[in-house]
Amino acid sequence: MTSPRALPRTLLLAGGVGGMLALSGPPLPQHALAALPAFFFSPLLLTLIREQRPTRAALTGLCAGIGFGLWALRFALDVLARFAGFGPALAWPTFLLLVVLQALPLALALGLARLADTPHSSRLHLTLPLALAGSFGVVPMLFPWHLGHFTLPWLGWAQVAELGGLPLVDLLTAMVGCCGLVALQSRSRRLGALTAMWVVGMATFGHLRLSAVSAGRSTAPQLPVGLVQPNITVAEVRAGLSPAARLAILERLSAEADAQGAELTLWPEAAYPLRVSRDALEQRHPSALAGLAAWRGQGVDAQRPPSDVRPGGQDDTRAIGGLGSGESAEAARVGARGRAPRVLGAMTGTGPCTRWNSLVVVDGAGAPMAHVDKRELFPFAEWIPLWAWSEGLQARFPCGSEQVGTGEPVVDVAGARVGLLNCHEDVRPGRAREATLAGARVLLNFSNDAWFGASVQPELHRIVARFRAIETRRDLVRVVNTGRSGHIAATGEERVVLTRHQAQATVVRARLLAHETLSVALGDWVPPLALVLLVACVAERVGLARRR
Template identity: 30%
Template sequence: MGCLSLRPSLRRALVLMATAFAMGLAFPRTDWEGIVWVALTPLIVDSLRQPIRQAFGWGWVFGTVFYLVLLRWLDFTFRTYSTIPWPLTWAVTLALAGYCALYVGAFAAAVSWLARRSIVGALCASPFLWVAGEWLRGHLFGGFPWGLLGYSQYLRLPVIQIAELTGVYGVSLVIVAVNAGIAGCFVLPWRPALGGVGLVGVVLGGTLAFGWWRLTAPAPPGEVNVAVMQPSIEQPLKFDPAFATTTVAIYLTLTSRAGADRPDLIVWPETAAPTPLRRDPELLRTLGALSGSLRVPLLVGSIDVDGSTPPKIRNAAFLLTERGIVGRYDKIQLVPFGEYVPLAGLIGFVRGWAEFIAELEPGSSASVFSGPPAPFGVVICYEGIFPELVREFVKGGARLIVNMTNDAWFGRTSGPWQHLAMYPFRAVEHRIAVVRAANTGVSAFIAPTGKIVRRVPLYERTTVAERVPLRTRVTLYSRLGDWLAYLALAVSGASLAYRAWKRAG
């Protein structure tokens, strides 16, 4: 009898873990993006049938497996740049995956609780519950909006065009709605199940129709020619004083090569200068003279150290011409456990575990460079995965977005490709071109439609240039921001509050 009682639990575990594993492969580099349209169905069906605690537990297991697969590239970073021995490096990834999985567990528990009163109501609420969880994960404790479900569709241009109305959360909502519609076929009588499928068909059909219509729109007028460089300098060499001369020589050679085609702007990657630029007068003079001779402004990433005591260190972008520095932006959204330690007074000891943990000072404002060649905003490293921050640059008048990053920490894993996959959504949300300069890759040019027009493979040392359009319009998302996420929070809260009220009554 014991074996017989274990079989349903074993079967449930196998199905949920297999679909969670498959959902992790929907993202780069495997890009099996079609899986997400059905992968959540078993979890939703199981949550509808299970008590709240069991639903939360299995939801957490599902989420942990999913995020372990998604974030598997982190093991390379900790194996290579930390003192943590393998296989304990996986404990860090497991801890992060377990935290992110709490939101999936909460989603499953909420679906289970709502289903106790109405299965139809639980199914209708599930897309909003999921989106509410994604938004909360992107904001609580500094936020970690990596792996939002919608990002899996970055190659499916007709699907992602609704992001100009709803942001990436709209794509996530449609995906979960499709899963909920399929789940309804397993738990509802045929008439309401058919009605649910019909409703989901209208939502999906409307999404695709809007996408195909928007893709036929003409490209906006006005273009600028932007060149980016990918120097492919290995992380251990970037700030090695013995390699500094070689590093500068690589950048100067690539800059001269890019300038031969007379672009309107040349972009270096994040923290490209091997020394703090403002504290290196010789390098500053060299770059000013090079900009003057090429007649092209240079956008250079550099660490900045001010004159305070103790000195404050920032991750900055500088715009240089023959007149020297004419503009700067300091990174606002710092990487937790990379550029600062949360709760440093309590867990500051972790700084000694890895060489990539720094203590930087955040910037205070989303400064838009007035040009040349046109007003543009710069997001440094993973700042671009925060939709609201990019929106601040657009509200400030940016007509072009530049992302400078250093993904050398991730090696040749799926990490750099997953990072790239989020930027097509920033392009669609504001109908703005995105130019990306990455130290070791993946450098890219992304059109306002979200199409990756051109990209450079990992660890290829080169320069590339492309003519990119300038933003000419204001989208609904530019005006209202995360309105859909706020609606999802409201619907989720109202659904749970109504359920609690009915239970109390």
């Protein structure tokens, strides 16, 4: 049992272990040895909690999670201060609360691991990996982080995600580290041999799958996709960069993508700078996106939109566009006639508090063909927690939430069935699985990470997104306002990565794939199984204690 005097030192060491993992990335180095901190993380924690009661083990896990979050989530403090308008007196407590909340899965995992362990800690090397996989798989987080994320430098190891998703990578990574440590400490040749065989087996599996998936991609049909990274910052918009000027940037880059042979061009989340009438969009009215009049070679009077697209038969220039007459004329002169269809991020709605964050598919003439609404709303930005119970929040934020999208996140465009993931929907494995099960042969993500400035958050976003490609065995093409846009192959390899904070356009050749993985077919099967095994261990321990 850990003495009270030793507890502060243990908690400090736990914070250091968490900080070690955070410092190992991002950005993640490319060499496979850079994955070693991920394999050391769990055995170091095992050493710290081996003699602790479950409550103290949970406290140790909390400190390790806080140590991780203080470094990995440092971008949140800047976002709260610069973009949310929080002063230091409010920004720091909010940031620390976020760090603590993000540490809860690790606290739960370590407490549960000791609870399911024997009194003499004879199976902690098994219960700790199970607890990590179970806890991180079921506890929601605003910015999800997993042990498996840090194994990506060893790309072959990460390939096991196609069998059970990221939780399986978490489980196996922790299991190898913990079993290896126990084998060394107990001098167990049998356990050491089993651990070594497991590592060799998984490495072989990863190598074979990398080769097989790469071979399958090489013969699959291609879809040339144009990426438009406009690099329009929050500061520029707040300084008064007009909708017409933003459209000019987007149209110029789109013309570059067209010239490079794009058959489908992507604009980032909410890049289209005008509010789109929901009624006009659902009626597929050619003038629904007034700012795209240049594609049709004609102007649209945004001051008086056509009567059949006005919500309720009333003029609503904010809904249909909102450009002044001079800006409308300027937008109509922008760029050349479009050739490829586009998928545009846009805000659509019927009223001030009835709006959707949408992805709109338009043809080469700028007329809407289809749309998919965002289903995973981001807390505080798109919905306000506790809004319904707080008069203060209601006074500050008249609209408590955007509308949640419904329907399948897939569309048929440019001769392919594509899955559309809006912003952090590529962080949620369930959304990528849903699109794949609906027949998507390639996944497209549309994000706006401009709010995070020059921080590390966009790099974290990229890491998480790479696992969606492995889990589904689909190429994932990402277009991000300020970067990094890019193309992730179905192996998890990054084929193209654009430079951050530069306006760029390029064309990537995504492969259209159809293989269904075990991870897609079975969903999140690892966390429930891990929790069931842990409950069985707890029940056994309780039963033994009662019989004594």
